[in-house]
Amino acid sequence: MKTILVIEDDISILRGLQDNLEYESYTVMTETNGKKGLELALEKKIDLILLDIMLPGMNGHEICRKIKKEKPELPIIMITARGSEMDKISGLDIGADDYLTKPFSIPELMARVRAIFRRVVQVYHIPETYSFGIIELDFKKHQAFRNNEEIQLSSKEFAIMEYFIKHEGEAVHRHDLLNEVWGYEFMPTTRTVDNFILKLRKKLEENPSEPKYIVSIKGYGYRFNSSS
Secondary structure: OOEEEEEOOOHHHHHHHHHHEEEEEEEEEEEEEEOHHHHHHHOOOEEEEEEEEEOOOOHHHHHHHHHHOOOOOOOOOEEOOOOOOHHHHHHHOOOOOEEOOOOOOOOHHHHHHHHHHHHHHOOOOOOOOEOOOOOOOOOOEEEEEEEEEEEEHHHHHHHHHHHHHHHHOEEHHHHHHHHHHHHHHHHHOHHHHHHHHHHHHHHOOOOOOOOEEEEEEEEEEEEEEOOO
């Protein structure tokens, strides 16, 4: 589960961001004071920061500069009421990974958050074989076995399982699966993902109507757990 720290002194905006991010299955930490927000960012395990510029205690630019010095890999999206080109350039020059100007739409913010996480995913080398429950997958030979009997998985189904394994335990958004497995140039829909998941469950789950391994997250996507 990804953890996002929101540093914003406008309580209404802060609560709105928290509610929407938690609805998308992110863990959210919040702070209204710049100095305290910096302390949280440096002390806690954080995956992304949403950072306002105009803050009490310490401004967002200074916070960004200090975080990037200590944790250069930690992504930061700057959020501000300022809209001038120079404000954006200065934020990006000190290390911000993206920039949003108020007012902004929640769907746009969520898309930018997902894009950041796609860019910072650590390299994960999928094993040649992978087992869970009564299933064994051989990614090198593109073979699948259930109770030691071979079953047929398509190349797309193998690609879905590879993505799930890379992100085991995480909430996987349907749009991320579309982008990584199909590619948006093919113009598939989220319904395409759901149909493939239904077929996978029939092949891999002991009880497809009550799946243990590929679990639905309402309004979002799926989570894969091999030890369920």
